[in-house]
Amino acid sequence: MPEMRRNPITGDWTIIATERAKRPHKQPMVNTGSSDGEDYSPDCFFCYGNEHTTPHEVLAYREKPGTPDSSGWTLRVVTNKFSALNLDDEFCIDNDNPLKTCCYAHGKAEVVIESPHHSLNTALFPQQQIELLLKAYKQRYITLAREASIRYVTMFKNNGTPAGASLSHPHSQIIATPVVPPVIQAEIDGAGEYYKKNKRCVYCDMVKNELDDKTRIIYENDEFLSFAPYASRSPFETWVMPKFHSDSYHKLTEGQLKSLAEVWKAVLYKIYKGLDNPPYNYFIHTSPTRESTDNFYHWHMELIPKMTIMAGFELGTGMYINIAIPEQSAEFLREIKY
Ligand SMILES: [Zn+2]
Numbered sequence: 001m002p003e004m005r006r007n008p009i010t011g012d013w014t015i016i017a018t019e020r021a022k023r024p025h026k027q028p029m030v031n032t033g034s035s036d037g038e039d040y041s042p043d044c045f046f047c048y049g050n051e052h053t054t055p056h057e058v059l060a061y062r063e064k065p066g067t068p069d070s071s072g073w074t075l076r077v078v079t080n081k082f083s084a085l086n087l088d089d090e091f092c093i094d095n096d097n098p099l100k101t102c103c104y105a106h107g108k109a110e111v112v113i114e115s116p117h118h119s120l121n122t123a124l125f126p127q128q129q130i131e132l133l134l135k136a137y138k139q140r141y142i143t144l145a146r147e148a149s150i151r152y153v154t155m156f157k158n159n160g161t162p163a164g165a166s167l168s169h170p171h172s173q174i175i176a177t178p179v180v181p182p183v184i185q186a187e188i189d190g191a192g193e194y195y196k197k198n199k200r201c202v203y204c205d206m207v208k209n210e211l212d213d214k215t216r217i218i219y220e221n222d223e224f225l226s227f228a229p230y231a232s233r234s235p236f237e238t239w240v241m242p243k244f245h246s247d248s249y250h251k252l253t254e255g256q257l258k259s260l261a262e263v264w265k266a267v268l269y270k271i272y273k274g275l276d277n278p279p280y281n282y283f284i285h286t287s288p289t290r291e292s293t294d295n296f297y298h299w300h301m302e303l304i305p306k307m308t309i310m311a312g313f314e315l316g317t318g319m320y321i322n323i324a325i326p327e328q329s330a331e332f333l334r335e336i337k338y
Pocket residue numbers: 040041044045046047117118169
């Protein structure tokens with residue numbers, strides 16, 4: 001039975017994912033969306049005609065109405081076949097022994113199949129397809145957040161094998177958990193402290209500061225700003241933030257989704273072109289589902305190209321050594337023609 005175990009010192013949870021062990025061991029290297037491969041692969045779970053090989057779809061966009069789990073979709077979301085989490089398992093913490101706090105691995109993991117095209121890089125999607133992807137994240141967030149036991153929904157993408165992708169068909173993932181992840185909790189605590197002291201949102205101040213300073217801006221439109229954060233952890237780390245205050249991604253309107261798609265497409269393209277399709281991870285940081293963070297939290301997206309390997313110092317301390325100057329990384333990406 002998959003379970004979650006809590007570190008009694010830090011309070012951090014680990015998912016013991018026994019189901020995942022069933023996945024084939026030797027995985028081939030994949031170059032996600034290399035765009036030089038075939039548009040269709042008969043053996044791929046995510047290609048047209050193989051819909052029956054995945055769990056049932058929980059969301060699909062189709063240009064023409066069609067039956068669920070059949071071809072013709074433009075984007076499809078399914079439950080992750082190798083999910084480490086399960087909503088059927090009750091979320092009850094066994095706390096009898098403080099050194100052995102655990103619970104069933106309660107939650108839900110889903111895969112977003114971003115396009116029917118087998119090897120089209122996300123950076124080369126038409127802007128409309130990026131918009132669909134961003135809309136799917138919002139829709140699934142809303143549905144998953146309705147589950148009473150779910151405290152956080154994380155949406156992320158692993159691009160390329162070094163970044164954790166195991167299939168080359170363009171896809172990203174959504175994982176709903178019964179606990180707020182420590183990275184989010186740290187952001188909420190920090191933003192809450194700043195708000196208490198200054199009566200302002202730290203992220204709104206950050207946007208203002210970046211717009212004044214200009215040296216770390218990568219791309220912007222009226223509503224969204226992308227920039228290299230001042231204290232970037234790794235080369236070419238890129239954040240995208242709404243210029244308007246909003247604590248939760250799911251509050252985006254249709255118009256704002258369109259506007260975000262324009263900036264997100266520019267960011268993905270600049271990273272793809274400028275860094276020659278590097279492996280990367282991106283994730284959306286948004287408010288937890290059951291906490292009131294309206295005034296002081298501010299959702300954003302973070303993209304981190306995998307240019308270096310997390311090693312002893314990073315793993316041992318949670319501190320990072322960045323070998324690139326954020327202002328120079330931003331200038332480089334800013335100048336990539338888009
Ligand atoms: Zn495929």
